[in-house]
Amino acid sequence: MIDLRNVSKTFTLHNQSSAVIEVVNNVTLSVAAGECVALTGASGAGKSTLMRMIYGNYLTQAGQILIDGTDIVQAEPRDVIALRRETLGYVSQFLRVVPRVPTLDVVAEPLRAVGASASDAQALAEYLLAKLNIPQRLWSLSPTTFSGGEQQRVNIARGFAHPYPAMLLDEPTASLDAANREVVLSLIEEAKARGAAIIGIFHDEAARARVCDREIDVSQFTPGVAV
Amino acid sequence: MSDYNFAYLDEQTKRMIRRAILKGLAIPGYQVPFASREMPMPYGWGTGGVQVSAAVMTPQDRFKVIDQGADDTTNAVSIRTFFERTAGVATTTKTSEASVIQTRHRIPEEPLSEGQILVYQVPIPEPLRFLEPRESETRKMHSLAEYGLMHVKLYEDISRHGHIATSYDYPVKVEGRYVMDPSPIPKFDNPKLGDMAAIQLFGAGREQRIYALPPYTQVVSLDFEDHPFEASKPDHPCAMCGAENSYLDEVITDDAGRRMFVCSDTDFCEARQVAGHTGTMNGKDAA
Amino acid sequence: MTPLLSVQGITKFYGQHIGCKDVGFDLYPGEVMGIVGESGSGKSTLLNCMAGHLTSDAGAVVFDTRTDGPRDTVTMSEPERRMLSRTDWAFVHQHARDGLRMGVSAGGNVGERLMAVGERHYGDIRAKATDWLGRVEIDATRVDDRPTTFSGGMQQRLQIARNLVTGPRLVFMDEPTGGLDVSVQARLLDLLRGLVRDMGLSAIIVTHDLAVVRLLADRLMVMKDGHVVEAGLTDQVLDDPQHAYSQLLVSSVLQV
Numbered sequence: 001m002i003d004l005r006n007v008s009k010t011f012t013l014h015n016q017s018s019a020v021i022e023v024v025n026n027v028t029l030s031v032a033a034g035e036c037v038a039l040t041g042a043s044g045a046g047k048s049t050l051m052r053m054i055y056g057n058y059l060t061q062a063g064q065i066l067i068d069g070t071d072i073v074q075a076e077p078r079d080v081i082a083l084r085r086e087t088l089g090y091v092s093q094f095l096r097v098v099p100r101v102p103t104l105d106v107v108a109e110p111l112r113a114v115g116a117s118a119s120d121a122q123a124l125a126e127y128l129l130a131k132l133n134i135p136q137r138l139w140s141l142s143p144t145t146f147s148g149g150e151q152q153r154v155n156i157a158r159g160f161a162h163p164y165p166a167m168l169l170d171e172p173t174a175s176l177d178a179a180n181r182e183v184v185l186s187l188i189e190e191a192k193a194r195g196a197a198i199i200g201i202f203h204d205e206a207a208r209a210r211v212c213d214r215e216i217d218v219s220q221f222t223p224g225v226a227v
Numbered sequence: 228m229s230d231y232n233f234a235y236l237d238e239q240t241k242r243m244i245r246r247a248i249l250k251g252l253a254i255p256g257y258q259v260p261f262a263s264r265e266m267p268m269p270y271g272w273g274t275g276g277v278q279v280s281a282a283v284m285t286p287q288d289r290f291k292v293i294d295q296g297a298d299d300t301t302n303a304v305s306i307r308t309f310f311e312r313t314a315g316v317a318t319t320t321k322t323s324e325a326s327v328i329q330t331r332h333r334i335p336e337e338p339l340s341e342g343q344i345l346v347y348q349v350p351i352p353e354p355l356r357f358l359e360p361r362e363s364e365t366r367k368m369h370s371l372a373e374y375g376l377m378h379v380k381l382y383e384d385i386s387r388h389g390h391i392a393t394s395y396d397y398p399v400k401v402e403g404r405y406v407m408d409p410s411p412i413p414k415f416d417n418p419k420l421g422d423m424a425a426i427q428l429f430g431a432g433r434e435q436r437i438y439a440l441p442p443y444t445q446v447v448s449l450d451f452e453d454h455p456f457e458a459s460k461p462d463h464p465c466a467m468c469g470a471e472n473s474y475l476d477e478v479i480t481d482d483a484g485r486r487m488f489v490c491s492d493t494d495f496c497e498a499r500q501v502a503g504h505t506g507t508m509n510g511k512d513a514a
Numbered sequence: 515m516t517p518l519l520s521v522q523g524i525t526k527f528y529g530q531h532i533g534c535k536d537v538g539f540d541l542y543p544g545e546v547m548g549i550v551g552e553s554g555s556g557k558s559t560l561l562n563c564m565a566g567h568l569t570s571d572a573g574a575v576v577f578d579t580r581t582d583g584p585r586d587t588v589t590m591s592e593p594e595r596r597m598l599s600r601t602d603w604a605f606v607h608q609h610a611r612d613g614l615r616m617g618v619s620a621g622g623n624v625g626e627r628l629m630a631v632g633e634r635h636y637g638d639i640r641a642k643a644t645d646w647l648g649r650v651e652i653d654a655t656r657v658d659d660r661p662t663t664f665s666g667g668m669q670q671r672l673q674i675a676r677n678l679v680t681g682p683r684l685v686f687m688d689e690p691t692g693g694l695d696v697s698v699q700a701r702l703l704d705l706l707r708g709l710v711r712d713m714g715l716s717a718i719i720v721t722h723d724l725a726v727v728r729l730l731a732d733r734l735m736v737m738k739d740g741h742v743v744e745a746g747l748t749d750q751v752l753d754d755p756q757h758a759y760s761q762l763l764v765s766s767v768l769q770v
Contacts, residue, residue: 014758015765056747058754077733077747078542098707098729099700112711358615371593375600375630379615379622382629385636386619386658451636 001166001197002031002054007063007073009053022223023049027063029216033165036188036198038208041218047201050218051168054199055090056080067166085113089164093171095143095151103129103146103154104139110162121161128157132183149175153184160187167191169200173207185211234281234314240264244282244437248428251439256401257369258352263435273306274432276329276348280310283344283428284327289317291325296333296474296491303331320494332395334416336473336495339425341442347410349431352438354398354408374406377449385454394459399446406449407438414448415459415474421446463488466508468499516578518543518716519684524563524573526556532740533559537573539735539745543683546710546717548731548748550724550763556740557720558688564718565605565686566595577602577684600630604677608689610669613676614661620647620672621657627680646675650705667698671705678709685717691726703729724767728752736760 007027013019024046031037039047052058054065056072065072068087070079084090089110097106107128108121116124129139132153138146143154152175159167169188173181181204188211191198202208208215232238240262247261266274284290290310294303298320306329307318319325322335329346339345355365358376368376377398384392397414399421401407409420410429420427420440427440440446450456464471466487473495475488487508490496500509517540526533534556541547549557562568564575566587574586580602587595599605607613614623624643625633633639644654650671652664661669670690677685690706691699707730710717719731727734727748734748736759744757755761 011754012756014761052753057749059746059750059756078545080747081545081732096728098704100697101704358618371596373596373600373630375626375628378629378634379618379626382622382625382636382639383619386621386640450634451639452634453637 001033001035001068002199003064003066004029004054005064005066007050007053007060007065009049009058009061024053024218024221025223027221031166031197031199033195033197034192035214036192036200036212038212038215039199039201039218040208040215041222045218045222047218048170050221051090051170051199051201055088055168056084057090085110087165089159089162089167091156091159091167091169091172093152093155093174095155097143099144100142102140103134103143106143106154107157107161110158114162124161125157128161129154131187132157133180149177149180152176153180156184156187160191163191163194163196165196167196167198169198169202171201171203173202173204181207231313233286234284234310234316235266236264236278236281240278241282244278247437248279248282248439251428251437252426252441254405255440255444256405256407256438258436258438260435261437263432266432267309268305270433271350272302273329273331273348275430275434275437276331276346276432277306277309277430278432279346279428279430279437280306280327280329281314283346284310284314284316286314286316288326289319289324290314291319291322291328291494292330293328293333293335293492293494294331296335296476297493299493321498322492322494332411332413333474333491334412334419336470336490336492337498338419339423341424343425345423345425345427347412347427347429349408349410349429349434349436352408352429352431352434352436354396354406369405372404374400377406378451381449381451381454385451391450391454391456397456398449400449401440402445403447407446409446413459413474414456415461417446417448417456418458461488464506465490465496465499466506468496468504469506470496470499470504515542516584517541517576518545518578519564519718520574520576520584521564522574522576524560524570524575526559526563526568526570532556533568534563534737534740537735537737537742539742541684541716541718543716544710544714545733546715546719546731548727548734549718549720549737550722550727550734551737552722552763555737557737559740560737561686561688561718561720565603566599567605600627601680602683604680604682604685606670606673606677606685606687606690608692610661610666610673613673614669616660616662619658619660620652620664623661623672623676624679627676631680642679643675646679647672649709650675651701665698667694667702670694670698670702674702674705674709678713678715681713683714683716685715687717687719687721689721689723690719691723692721699726706730724752724764736763 004027008025009023011021041047053060060073070083104125107125111121134153143151172184185207244261247259251259266277292303292307294300310316311318322337327344331348353365355376357380359365381391395413396411397417399407399409422443424442429438448456461475467489473490476491477486477488479486519541522538524537525535537560551557563570575588576584577587578584621640621643624646625639628639644657661672691702731748734751735742736744738759744751744760752764755764
């Protein structure tokens with residue numbers, strides 16, 4: 001489902017003496033449907049960078065990143081957009097939304113984008129928000145004013161609204177209490193059960209042990225270390 | 228008489244104006260630019276109409292001038308006198324006897340016939356100017372027949388007054404092509420514009436435009452499907468001649484605010500009175 | 515799939531000075547494209563060339579028309595192009611006054627495009643105008659008020675209603691949120707996003723506000739000195755800019 005072949009990335013900082021920073025080098029990995037893989041490694045090893053490359057958020061200089069057969073590295077923007085809408089979900093650590101939009105609409109939007117009716121989308125959004133213990137009185141408010149933990153849960157609800165065949169999870173259980181952490185882990189397990197291929201970053205080792213089938217240490221791809 | 232060329236204008240100017248008139252007749256409703264001359268009267272007093280009249284006039288013509296329907300107002304009298312002195316043509320107040328009729332703000336009640344020419348004095352020839360002040364843009368709109376804006380004006384009327392309140396200067400479409408300003412005639416007169424036997428010429432002196440309707444041209448007043456055009460109907464019969472379907476002027480008769488309604492077309496009214504028709508006012512007087 | 519709009523080699527000179535040079539891209543149905551760059555970068559020149567407000571010196575702007583398929587709008591006759599700009603195209607100006615008739619009621623402003631394409635039933639026109647005022651969150655009781663009595667944000671929403679009433683497929687926007695209060699901007703962005711999604715609109719948005727493109731645009735072009743220096747997915751260009759100028763632009767934005 002997710003297939004990386006000889007993938008490398010560098011940052012060129014044109015405004016800082018054109019410094020070239022190699023971030024990851026020659027990554028090859030593959031995640032099958034129904035499998036959850038954890039990226040590990042010290043801070044700065046390139047876990048988030050790799051995740052963003054897979055999502056198409058960062059440009060990849062070399063190699064192939066195949067998602068369900070589509071090469072993100074070569075794909076036209078509109079193909080990447082279609083892929084993100086239908087196939088590839090991403091739960092980042094940050095919530096980025098239009099101010100003023102009610103939380104319910106924020107969560108329902110991925111479903112609306114794939115053509116769900118407003119009422120169906122809303123029903124599922126309500127279900128997820130309730131499940132993630134977001135008080136109902138907040139649903140009609142914009143999440144921009146929420147606490148960090150609440151924003152995180154809104155982000156997760158949004159990320160799990162549509163059953164993406166491939167998912168990227170960046171610290172999904174960070175800053176959550178035990179009860180909500182449990183909800184998120186069960187959501188991940190449900191996603192795996194329906195056949196989603198998942199790549200995640202978990203600092204929470206217990207969570208990682210519970211949902212992940214294997215771990216990939218990103219340090220091996222870090223140029224300075226590998227040589 | 229010998230102090231002037233026939234009908235005041237020099238022959239070159241007349242030729243230029245006649246060309247504009249012919250072009251106007253060939254493209255009904257299209258505004259033809261022309262080099263309007265300084266006339267011995269101020270703008271707003273019919274300089275456009277006077278130039279058109281002068282250009283079409285021949286020594287054999289019989290000339291009539293009406294201002295708001297009346298032959299005896301200052302404006303009508305001066306223009307009539309002007310052509311008596313500069314062209315020496317015969318003049319008349321009788322609609323049926325005139326071959327050239329210059330008018331301000333009315334069409335005579337009596338139907339005109341083939342061979343007659345009706346010359347309108349036009350203050351503002353551009354019907355779109357109310358909403359689009361740029362001349363370059365209105366010309367483009369005419370050339371591409373983009374007339375949605377004209378209906379915006381009527382829309383505004385209905386939204387504000389509940390009906391189309393434009394009661395004069397009511398825009399028309401000519402032969403399904405050009406939207407035209409019929410000059411400030413009351414919309415009562417609009418139905419007479421179309422299918423008329425006489426030639427209709429429109430002259431705007433200050434704005435330097437001439438446009439025309441050849442005989443028997445199709446002229447349709449703009450409207451909405453659910454707010455169709457309706458010509459105004461008189462509320463009263465004429466107090467002098469009893470006519471029930473002519474356009475009326477309101478006349479205040481004393482300081483107590485008493486008033487009467489009489490035909491604005493003085494020739495029409497007098498002809499009816501001569502023929503024995505009477506209204507409430509002169510009927511009472513006669514009694 | 516046929517692009518809705520295919521821009522090819524658009525070039526515009528102002529005398530010796532480059533307005534924009536050799537700009538090309540394809541825009542597909544439902545896509546929103548952002549164009550960013552500083553003042554004088556040529557983004558507005560490009561927008562006006564595409565919308566037919568300026569005549570470009572070279573290049574083609576091929577639009578997939580409903581009736582005849584792809585046609586070059588640069589070479590099509592002026593009546594056809596003007597018809598297009600009243601039906602399938604819309605243009606939202608930065609200053610609502612440039613896009614509205616200030617002496618005409620809100621209903622008349624929205625109804626104008628309908629009347630321009632031949633609608634002649636007052637009741638229907640008014641009903642549609644009122645419906646659209648609702649969609650852009652203007653109270654129906656304001657239908658007979660002139661835009662001069664509206665706030666800046668309301669005027670901008672009225673301009674959008676006026677443009678979208680005929681169901682266009684492509685909307686050009688020139689700094690649509692410029693000059694508005696931040697709170698009003700957010701509301702307008704939300705409205706635009708909803709309309710784009712629900713009507714399946716394609717849009718080209720010129721702005722210097724990176725936050726606006728991040729929230730509205732799927733794709734982004736960065737312009738400098740009349741040239742496109744970088745293009746790609748909006749979040750990719752903003753988060754991992756490749757060109758020196760894009761990096762400078764992104765790093766210059768104040769974080770809040």
